[in-house]
Every structure is written in C-alpha cells, then in structure tokens.
Amino acid sequence: MHYPAFLPRLLALTTLTVAICANGTAALAAPLTIGVTPGAIADSIEVAAQEARKQGLDVKVIEFTEWTGPNTALAAGDLDVNYFQHLPFLENAEKVGNYHFKPIAVGLLPNVGLFSLKYNKFADLPEGAKVAVASDPANQGRGLLLLEHAGVIKLKPGIGAKATINDIVTNPKKLKLIEIDGPQLVRSLEDVDLAQGVTSHYVAAGKADVADKHGLIFSGVEDRRWAIHFVTRDNNATDPRILRFIKIYQESPAVRDRIDASYARNKKFYSLPWLANK
Numbered sequence: 001m002h003y004p005a006f007l008p009r010l011l012a013l014t015t016l017t018v019a020i021c022a023n024g025t026a027a028l029a030a031p032l033t034i035g036v037t038p039g040a041i042a043d044s045i046e047v048a049a050q051e052a053r054k055q056g057l058d059v060k061v062i063e064f065t066e067w068t069g070p071n072t073a074l075a076a077g078d079l080d081v082n083y084f085q086h087l088p089f090l091e092n093a094e095k096v097g098n099y100h101f102k103p104i105a106v107g108l109l110p111n112v113g114l115f116s117l118k119y120n121k122f123a124d125l126p127e128g129a130k131v132a133v134a135s136d137p138a139n140q141g142r143g144l145l146l147l148e149h150a151g152v153i154k155l156k157p158g159i160g161a162k163a164t165i166n167d168i169v170t171n172p173k174k175l176k177l178i179e180i181d182g183p184q185l186v187r188s189l190e191d192v193d194l195a196q197g198v199t200s201h202y203v204a205a206g207k208a209d210v211a212d213k214h215g216l217i218f219s220g221v222e223d224r225r226w227a228i229h230f231v232t233r234d235n236n237a238t239d240p241r242i243l244r245f246i247k248i249y250q251e252s253p254a255v256r257d258r259i260d261a262s263y264a265r266n267k268k269f270y271s272l273p274w275l276a277n278k
Contacts, residue, residue, distance in 0.1 A: 031058040035070035035082035038063060038269075040200060040262035041228060044108060045083055047258045048249040050201045057244055074233060075099050081242050083107060086226040087162060088138035102237045105246045108259055109271040111199045112139075113215040114146055118193055120264035122150050124214060127173050129193035133165065135179035138162055142219070142226055143196035150217050161225055189214075199269035200262075209266035215268065224273040250274050 018237040034049075042063050048194060049059040062079065064070050070082040071093050085093070094101055119125055133143040141163040147153045154170035155163045165177045172234050180188050185197045199218070202211035219226075230246055232239070249255055256272065263269040 003235070016106060030241075031060045032245055033060045033062060034083070034245070035062050035064055035073055035079040035084065037067065037070065037084040038065065039204065040108065040110070040188060040259060043086055043254050043262055045249070046075050047255050048245065048252055051252055051254065052245055052248050055248070055258045057241060057248075059245060070127055071097060071099060071101070071231075074101065077233075080236060081232050081245075083228060083230050085231065086138070088225065091136060092229060093222050100234045102234050103229040104230050104237050104242070105250070106224055106273045107228045107230060107249070109224060109273050110198050110263075111219045111222065111223070111268065111270055112142055112146060112196060112198050112226075113211065113218040113268075114143075114150060114194055115189055115197050115211060116194045116216055117189055117210075117213045117214055120216070122152050125152065125173055125175070125193060129175050130178055130191075131175045132178050132185055132188040132192045132195040132274060133179045134182045134185065134196055136164075136182060138163065139182055139198075139226075140179070140221065144168070146196065146219055148219060155246065176243045188212050193231065199266075201263050203262070203269065208266065208269075211269070212264075212266055219271075221271040221276045222274050223271070224276075227271070228264040 011190065013261070024117045034045060035275060036045050046061055048060050052059045062073070067084065070079065070084050072265060073079045074082050090101065093099060100198055112257050131147070131160065134140045141161040144163045144165070144235060145152070145161065149153050152173060152175065153168050156167040156169050165179070182198065183201055188205060189195045197211070202208055212235045230242070236242070259270060259272070
C-alpha cells in the first residue's frame, strides 16, 4: 500500500505534539515542592497551599528547622522553590555555596524596631548608652540604618545595607554598640539602654505587648530588601506552577489574615511590600 508522501511527516508531527502536550500536563500535575522555616512564614505558605489545592495545584510544603537546608535542597532539585530568606542572606548563601539562584517575587517583610525599657525617645539617651545590634552582617546593617534614621548616628556615605559598626562616622552621644546574636536581642533588652530587634522574635517570645509599648521606631516597606523572597534556581524561574502559587499567595485574603494573626494583629510589626507596587 502506498501512502501520500506528506503522511509520515504528519504522523511524526502529531506524535511530537501529543508528547509535548503530555509532558506539559505532567509538569503542571506534578506536586510543587516549597521549602520554608517555622513560624509566620510556614503558616502563611500552608494557607496558600490549601487554596492552591482547591484550585487543582498540588503543593507539598517542606519545613526546615535550620537555615542551610532550604538552599541545599533547592540546589539539589529536591525543592522547586524556597521561601525563607531575605536578599542579604541570599547573596551571602550564593557566595558561600556557589549557588545559581534567582529571587523571583517579594513576600512578607518582618519589620525591625529599636526598643527601650528605660527611655521613651531618642533624645533622652544618655552619653555612653549601651545599644545592642545584630552581630551578623546580613542584619547589622539594617539596624544601623534604623539608628541613622532615628538621628543618633551617621554612617559612611553610600554604605547602605552593607554597613557595620566600623562604618559609623558620627556618634555624638558616644553610644557603646554591643553585637549580639539576632535571636538573643530580645533577651538583651533588660541589660541595655536600646536594642535592635525583629518584631517576629518578640511575638515568638510572647512579648508582643513589650514590643508595642517600648518600640521607639519601626522600619517599614522601604526595607523590602529584607523581605522574605520566593527563590528558585536559574533554570526553573519561569515554572508556571511557581508563578501561579505566588499569585495565589499575594492575592489571598486568607493569607493576609494569617500573617496578621502571626504578628499579634499589629500592623507596626510587618509589611506586605507587593501591595506597595499597586
């Protein structure tokens, strides 16, 4: 039997099209795996995951109890995306781990504040006051920028988020800066005159009322560099499942309510930077 000359090519094209469609469907049907850390981050992601599942997008949330696993797993392909780190942390992780990652969307921003049990305004700080700041480079710069914004120090021009205590050029009150591990800053409050602190640490320690009452100043959406970001590998940054999940997360009223509850329903404690773009 003789076939028209074009028929074998048509059959081959049809087979290829079916294969492409099947692979695309399989990709969309595969569970989306996302790595998180405990607390407000994991809780808000789980709410979004529940909504995604109702819409037909299967999501698997994997919780890590430390801050190296989510990037190691992402690099190995065990995760499609992670959601636990701000940009300064990511930049350092990429340098140390030689990762090829891409931050593709902004998420929750835990605000930081300057807290004091002894003074109600910065003008009352005495000469030589003890000020606790984060010891890690990724967060120390943020605290120093807030001190500069409060008018008690000046930093080297243009240093920005990379500032360390060595970059202070003006310190009229001769403040004594004490470097303390980030999670311990809450505990240091009784021993110093002023302390940098992340609001989520106060909430986790059951001291949301202390943070509310004794916070002299809080950061806001301008600190989006320290917002938690959705991070992928370079080679899967356009995965439609990831983009769809991010859209659900950012548009869901239930997610916003969960975040608000996680921050003791205090709008001073957190920001949602993606809303500032609208």
